[in-house]
């Protein structure tokens with residue numbers, strides 16, 4: 001389910017209308033009847049509509065579904081991707097799309113560029129993808145049978161990520177610059193740094209350690225717990241100083257798991273974030289601190305601001321938060337932190353925890369950011385379809 005923009009220039013204005021209609025129809029139809037697509041597109045159910053439908057089906061943006069009651073089409077992830085790319089192009093957020101730099105369980109990360117050629121990051125949320133990957137989850141999915149819920153939930157994850165990134169950025173937290181959001185996608189600035197996971201040695205682990213823990217505390221003072229604060233979601237830039245030392249500048253990413261300090265399990269998530277950092281510094285750098293904590297109760301004693309409440313009042317409502325929360329729980333979506341814990345459980349007793357998990361899923365969960373993707377022009381007009389327009 002990789003983004004493939006190769007065919008986007010062949011999509012005619014009429015095709016876009018029909019694709020949009022298929023999307024609208026799929027909000028309340030698992031299979032959108034062809035006459036409804038025509039009606040929503042505002043086109044007469046004639047040759048035009050059928051030509052568009054067949055064009056769209058040929059490039060996999062919609063898929064024909066034969067149903068007991070009627071035939072129709074459903075929007076595919078590819079179709080949703082194209083609609084989002086189309087909107088980003090129209091709003092001049094994205095001009096071209098380049099290499100994929102990461103594949104998560106619930107997202108794809110690509111380099112993209114704006115019209116000025118500035119490199120950015122496109123994150124495509126793909127909730128529900130895991131459901132199709134594992135037999136067990138697939139059974140659950142079939143049992144729940146929530147039509148088009150992957151589409152809606154992926155959008156919720158993108159909205160949540162974008163709203164929190166905006167709020168955090170406003171308060172000067174070290175996060176990427178949020179540049180745009182459409183459907184299940186978020187566009188943000190590209191951070192020229194490696195995930196901490198890939199850093200083998202640091203000159204002074206104590207100061208980076210202290211900085212990361214103080215970030216967890218500062219987040220709590222703003223009403224928030226990252227919920228997935230670990231070596232995958234902390235990008236560390238190594239910046240040479242004039243005095244010859246190298247300073248390490250962390251940037252926090254990946255916000256769909258963010259929880260409010262009023263969440264019933266807030267303290268658990270706070271402690272887990274702290275434990276992730278402690279464990280990583282111990283294992284990787286052999287660094288342990290004698291100081292206990294930080295503790296949730298202390299961190300939330302003096303609140304500076306309630307970003308959790310602020311975001312709730314903006315684009316990501318309480319209702320949306322709840323829906324996403326329930327879905328993630330039901331589908332066992334637990335971020336990287338859950339993986340790390342499971343990883344270690346598996347290490348300890350020498351066997352996989354979930355036999356239904358396909359081989360290689362763990363490795364695939366986080367493809368490291370290759371430096372070459374950052375420094376070299378990712379948008380090579382000769383090998384990528386590049387421009388979307």
Ligand code: ADP
Pocket residue numbers: 101102103104105106107108109121123176188189190191192193195232233235253254255336366367368369
């Ligand atoms: P997931 O939810 O799949 O874990 P993340 O947002 O954590 O997605 O991104 C996955 C990986 O993609 C990160 O570990 C990082 O290597 C890379 N990445 C994500 N966002 C950026 C960014 N803004 N700049 C540079 N690399 C990024």
Ligand code: MG
Pocket residue numbers: 104232233254336
């Ligand atoms: Mg991540």
